[in-house]
Amino acid sequence: MAVDRRKLIVEAASKSFALFGYKATTMDQVAKIANVGKGTIYTFFANKEQLFQEIMNNLIHEMKMVAEEVVDPNLRFFDNLNRVLDKLLDFREEHELAIKLSQEVREINTQMALEGVQQIEKAVVGYIQQQVKKAVDKGEIKPCNPEITAFVMMKLFIALTSDWKKTHEPLEKSQVAEMLQFYLQEGLAP
Template structure:
């Protein structure tokens, strides 16, 4: 059976980026992990940026798959929103590359790490945007700008699950779901 060198390189690069981050990963490291010559990498990828983009594309596809698995067509929009956001957060917290990119952004603010995080956020917002539009079309929620609404939903979720715990006791998933429902579905008006 022939060895798929391209896949070996992608797997090696994924490991290297997850372990060392974007900035500290070198083509020499990737070649060593993949057990190929450095020149072999350049047969498939022009540079480190192109290889990183391939990995980001795969990560985003995997993220979308995770979100799709969380959807239950029998549930209403807000119940599904909580399920999808929970799964996405779990994915990001468990996926080594997402963790390392976040650390790299905080510690040394590497441009490519920023771009990687932005790609992930854009993909999540785009996915939620589709679900918002679908809910509007079904009459489950009021007409709104789906992109802005998706962005606000994601940022509220991040604020409740990540930012809040920086200065307060961590909220559990049930509390987060209740708060999302309160702020987004019920609203503050009496």
């Protein structure tokens, strides 16, 4: 059975980026972890940036699959929204690369790490945007700008699940779901 060197390189690079971050990962480290010569990496990837982008593409694909797993076509839009956002936040908080990139951005603000974090956010907003469009088409929600709406939904969810607990007692998942429904579905008007 032939060894898939490209796959070995991508797996090794994923480990290295997750352990050391973007800035501290070198092609020498990746070659060592993959047990290939450094030149072998360059037969598949022109540079570290290209290799990193391959890993980010895989991460985003994995996130979309995780989101799709929890969507239930029999549920209403807001019920699915809460399930998807909850699952994606769990994924992001448990995935070593996402954690390391966020840490690297906070500590040393590496440009490529920042771009990686932004790609993750853009993918989440893009996924929610598609769901918003479907909900508008079904008449489940009012016509709106799907991209802005998706952005606000994601940011509100992050504010309730992550930012709130920095200075308050964390909200239970059911409380987050209630708040999303209250602010996004019912609104503040009497």
